[in-house]
Protein backbone atom coordinates (compact mmCIF):
# COMPACT_ATOMS: atom_id res chain seq x y z
CA UNK A 1 0.00 0.00 0.00
CA UNK A 2 2.73 2.42 1.00
CA UNK A 3 4.50 1.39 -2.13
CA UNK A 4 1.47 2.15 -4.29
CA UNK A 5 1.10 5.57 -2.67
CA UNK A 6 4.74 6.32 -3.37
CA UNK A 7 4.25 5.40 -7.02
CA UNK A 8 1.19 7.65 -7.23
CA UNK A 9 3.02 10.52 -5.56
CA UNK A 10 5.94 10.17 -7.96
CA UNK A 11 3.55 10.07 -10.90
CA UNK A 12 1.76 13.20 -9.69
CA UNK A 13 5.08 15.02 -9.25
CA UNK A 14 6.22 13.93 -12.68
CA UNK A 15 3.07 15.00 -14.52
CA UNK A 16 2.99 18.31 -12.68
CA UNK A 17 6.64 18.85 -13.58
CA UNK A 18 5.69 18.41 -17.22
CA UNK A 19 2.69 20.72 -17.07
CA UNK A 20 4.77 23.43 -15.39
CA UNK A 21 7.33 23.24 -18.12
CA UNK A 22 4.65 23.51 -20.78
CA UNK A 23 2.86 26.42 -19.12
CA UNK A 24 5.78 28.51 -18.08
CA UNK A 25 8.51 28.18 -20.71
CA UNK A 26 7.29 28.71 -24.23
CA UNK A 27 9.16 29.07 -27.49
CA UNK A 28 8.40 32.45 -28.97
CA UNK A 29 9.83 31.73 -32.43
CA UNK A 30 9.22 34.68 -34.76
CA UNK A 31 5.91 35.70 -33.15
CA UNK A 32 7.34 38.92 -31.68
CA UNK A 33 9.64 39.94 -34.52
CA UNK A 34 8.01 43.33 -35.03
CA UNK A 35 9.40 44.47 -31.67
CA UNK A 36 11.47 47.65 -31.99
CA UNK A 37 15.13 47.36 -31.05
CA UNK A 38 17.83 49.95 -30.51
CA UNK A 39 21.04 48.38 -31.65
CA UNK A 40 22.74 45.13 -32.57
CA UNK A 41 25.62 43.54 -30.65
CA UNK A 42 28.26 41.91 -32.85
CA UNK A 43 31.72 40.41 -32.50
CA UNK A 44 34.50 40.50 -35.09
CA UNK A 45 35.80 36.92 -34.83
CA UNK A 46 32.83 35.02 -36.27
CA UNK A 47 33.68 32.42 -38.91
CA UNK A 48 32.98 32.61 -42.63
CA UNK A 49 30.74 29.64 -43.44
CA UNK A 50 27.02 29.82 -43.97
CA UNK A 51 24.63 32.73 -43.96
CA UNK A 52 22.78 34.88 -41.49
CA UNK A 53 19.39 33.26 -40.95
CA UNK A 54 16.29 34.70 -39.29
CA UNK A 55 15.96 36.82 -36.14
CA UNK A 56 13.80 35.85 -33.18
CA UNK A 57 12.75 38.42 -30.59
CA UNK A 58 11.60 38.16 -26.97
CA UNK A 59 8.06 39.55 -26.46
CA UNK A 60 7.59 43.23 -25.64
CA UNK A 61 9.01 44.14 -22.21
CA UNK A 62 10.79 40.77 -21.96
CA UNK A 63 14.60 40.66 -21.78
CA UNK A 64 17.08 37.80 -21.83
CA UNK A 65 17.92 36.78 -18.24
CA UNK A 66 19.61 33.48 -19.10
CA UNK A 67 20.58 31.13 -21.89
CA UNK A 68 21.33 27.57 -22.79
CA UNK A 69 23.59 26.14 -25.49
CA UNK A 70 23.34 23.17 -27.82
CA UNK A 71 26.71 21.43 -27.95
CA UNK A 72 27.81 18.30 -29.75
CA UNK A 73 30.12 16.21 -27.61
CA UNK A 74 33.60 15.35 -28.93
CA UNK A 75 33.48 12.95 -31.92
CA UNK A 76 37.01 11.56 -31.35
CA UNK A 77 38.33 11.66 -34.91
CA UNK A 78 34.86 12.05 -36.44
CA UNK A 79 33.40 15.32 -37.70
CA UNK A 80 33.17 17.74 -34.75
CA UNK A 81 30.78 20.68 -34.81
CA UNK A 82 31.02 21.88 -31.16
CA UNK A 83 28.57 24.75 -30.50
CA UNK A 84 25.37 24.29 -32.55
CA UNK A 85 22.98 26.81 -31.07
CA UNK A 86 22.24 29.42 -28.43
CA UNK A 87 18.82 29.81 -26.85
CA UNK A 88 17.94 33.00 -24.96
CA UNK A 89 15.53 32.77 -22.05
CA UNK A 90 13.42 35.89 -21.67
CA UNK A 91 11.60 37.20 -18.60
CA UNK A 92 9.52 40.26 -17.82
CA UNK A 93 10.59 42.35 -14.81
CA UNK A 94 12.84 39.50 -13.74
CA UNK A 95 9.85 37.22 -13.06
CA UNK A 96 11.21 33.76 -13.81
CA UNK A 97 7.96 31.88 -13.36
CA UNK A 98 6.82 32.87 -16.86
CA UNK A 99 9.47 32.60 -19.56
CA UNK A 100 9.82 32.63 -23.32
CA UNK A 101 12.74 31.29 -25.34
CA UNK A 102 14.15 32.40 -28.71
CA UNK A 103 16.95 30.73 -30.67
CA UNK A 104 16.94 31.58 -34.43
CA UNK A 105 18.32 28.77 -36.66
CA UNK A 106 20.29 26.18 -34.69
CA UNK A 107 22.34 23.18 -35.82
CA UNK A 108 21.05 19.64 -35.55
CA UNK A 109 23.77 18.09 -33.41
CA UNK A 110 24.12 17.69 -29.68
CA UNK A 111 21.97 18.31 -26.64
CA UNK A 112 20.73 21.49 -24.98
CA UNK A 113 22.39 22.36 -21.69
CA UNK A 114 20.58 23.28 -18.51
CA UNK A 115 19.80 27.01 -18.59
CA UNK A 116 22.20 29.38 -16.83
CA UNK A 117 20.76 32.58 -15.36
CA UNK A 118 22.09 35.95 -14.26
CA UNK A 119 21.83 36.18 -10.45
CA UNK A 120 19.79 39.30 -11.20
CA UNK A 121 19.39 41.66 -14.11
CA UNK A 122 19.62 40.94 -17.82
CA UNK A 123 22.22 39.92 -20.41
CA UNK A 124 24.04 42.95 -21.85
CA UNK A 125 27.10 41.79 -23.85
CA UNK A 126 28.74 38.64 -25.21
CA UNK A 127 31.98 37.06 -26.35
CA UNK A 128 32.43 34.14 -28.77
CA UNK A 129 34.99 31.37 -28.73
CA UNK A 130 35.84 30.51 -32.33
CA UNK A 131 38.09 27.91 -33.85
CA UNK A 132 39.67 29.43 -36.96
CA UNK A 133 39.28 27.77 -40.37
CA UNK A 134 41.22 24.48 -40.41
CA UNK A 135 42.07 24.46 -44.12
CA UNK A 136 40.54 22.42 -46.90
CA UNK A 137 41.22 19.02 -45.31
CA UNK A 138 40.74 20.06 -41.70
CA UNK A 139 37.70 19.55 -39.47
CA UNK A 140 36.03 22.93 -38.91
CA UNK A 141 33.92 23.51 -35.81
CA UNK A 142 33.71 27.36 -36.02
CA UNK A 143 31.84 28.54 -32.88
CA UNK A 144 32.80 26.58 -29.78
CA UNK A 145 31.47 28.49 -26.81
CA UNK A 146 29.93 31.75 -25.63
CA UNK A 147 30.12 34.06 -22.61
CA UNK A 148 27.56 36.64 -21.58
CA UNK A 149 27.86 39.58 -19.19
CA UNK A 150 24.94 40.35 -16.90
CA UNK A 151 23.84 43.89 -16.06
CA UNK A 152 24.52 42.93 -12.42
CA UNK A 153 28.13 42.37 -13.63
CA UNK A 154 28.97 38.64 -13.37
CA UNK A 155 29.80 36.79 -16.58
CA UNK A 156 28.33 33.43 -17.46
CA UNK A 157 30.15 30.92 -19.67
CA UNK A 158 28.36 28.22 -21.67
CA UNK A 159 29.23 24.54 -21.55
CA UNK A 160 30.74 24.48 -25.05
CA UNK A 161 34.09 23.17 -26.30
CA UNK A 162 37.66 24.42 -25.84
CA UNK A 163 38.92 24.63 -29.41
CA UNK A 164 39.96 28.05 -30.62
CA UNK A 165 39.98 31.24 -28.62
CA UNK A 166 37.70 33.94 -27.34
CA UNK A 167 37.70 37.18 -29.28
CA UNK A 168 36.87 40.65 -27.98
CA UNK A 169 33.67 41.45 -26.12
CA UNK A 170 30.82 42.86 -28.16
CA UNK A 171 29.43 46.32 -27.50
CA UNK A 172 27.15 46.60 -24.42
CA UNK A 173 23.42 47.20 -24.47
CA UNK A 174 22.88 50.69 -23.02
CA UNK A 175 19.97 51.23 -20.63
CA UNK A 176 18.32 47.95 -21.48
CA UNK A 177 19.35 44.47 -22.43
CA UNK A 178 19.53 41.71 -24.99
CA UNK A 179 16.09 40.99 -26.45
CA UNK A 180 16.72 39.05 -29.67
CA UNK A 181 19.06 36.72 -31.51
CA UNK A 182 20.14 35.91 -35.06
CA UNK A 183 22.50 33.08 -36.01
CA UNK A 184 24.85 32.50 -38.90
CA UNK A 185 24.56 28.86 -39.74
CA UNK A 186 26.26 26.57 -42.19
CA UNK A 187 23.62 24.24 -43.59
CA UNK A 188 23.96 20.48 -43.34
CA UNK A 189 26.86 19.32 -45.54
CA UNK A 190 25.59 15.82 -46.40
CA UNK A 191 28.60 13.90 -45.19
CA UNK A 192 31.17 16.63 -45.83
CA UNK A 193 32.68 18.67 -42.99
CA UNK A 194 29.95 20.31 -40.89
CA UNK A 195 30.72 23.39 -38.81
CA UNK A 196 27.08 24.43 -38.01
CA UNK A 197 27.05 27.67 -35.96
CA UNK A 198 29.62 30.22 -37.24
CA UNK A 199 28.54 33.49 -35.71
CA UNK A 200 25.76 35.05 -33.69
CA UNK A 201 24.47 38.58 -33.07
CA UNK A 202 22.00 39.98 -30.56
CA UNK A 203 19.46 42.79 -30.53
CA UNK A 204 19.40 45.36 -27.72
CA UNK A 205 16.08 46.80 -26.58
CA UNK A 206 15.50 49.77 -24.30
CA UNK A 207 13.85 49.31 -20.93
CA UNK A 208 10.44 50.96 -20.83
CA UNK A 209 10.44 54.12 -18.72
CA UNK A 210 9.01 53.48 -15.27
Ligand SMILES: *[C@@H]1O[C@H](CO)[C@@H](O)[C@H](O)[C@H]1NC(C)=O
Nearest residue numbers: 048049050051052185186187
Ligand atom coordinates in the same frame (compact mmCIF):
# COMPACT_ATOMS: atom_id res chain seq x y z
C1 LIG B 1 25.17 30.80 -48.11
O1 LIG B 1 26.48 31.26 -48.10
C2 LIG B 1 27.36 30.63 -48.99
C3 LIG B 1 28.74 31.18 -48.77
O2 LIG B 1 29.17 30.95 -47.44
C4 LIG B 1 26.87 30.79 -50.40
O3 LIG B 1 27.71 30.12 -51.30
C5 LIG B 1 25.44 30.26 -50.53
O4 LIG B 1 24.94 30.52 -51.79
C6 LIG B 1 24.55 30.88 -49.48
N1 LIG B 1 23.25 30.22 -49.50
C7 LIG B 1 22.12 30.88 -49.51
C8 LIG B 1 20.87 30.06 -49.51
O5 LIG B 1 22.07 32.11 -49.49
Ligand SMILES: *[C@@H]1O[C@H](CO)[C@@H](O)[C@H](O)[C@H]1NC(C)=O
Nearest residue numbers: 092093094095096097098099
Ligand atom coordinates in the same frame (compact mmCIF):
# COMPACT_ATOMS: atom_id res chain seq x y z
C1 LIG C 1 5.05 36.25 -12.26
O1 LIG C 1 4.22 36.09 -13.40
C2 LIG C 1 3.14 35.23 -13.17
C3 LIG C 1 2.44 35.02 -14.52
O2 LIG C 1 2.15 36.24 -15.16
C4 LIG C 1 2.23 35.84 -12.11
O3 LIG C 1 1.14 34.98 -11.86
C5 LIG C 1 3.04 36.03 -10.83
O4 LIG C 1 2.25 36.68 -9.87
C6 LIG C 1 4.29 36.85 -11.11
N1 LIG C 1 5.12 36.88 -9.92
C7 LIG C 1 5.59 38.02 -9.41
C8 LIG C 1 6.45 37.90 -8.22
O5 LIG C 1 5.32 39.12 -9.90
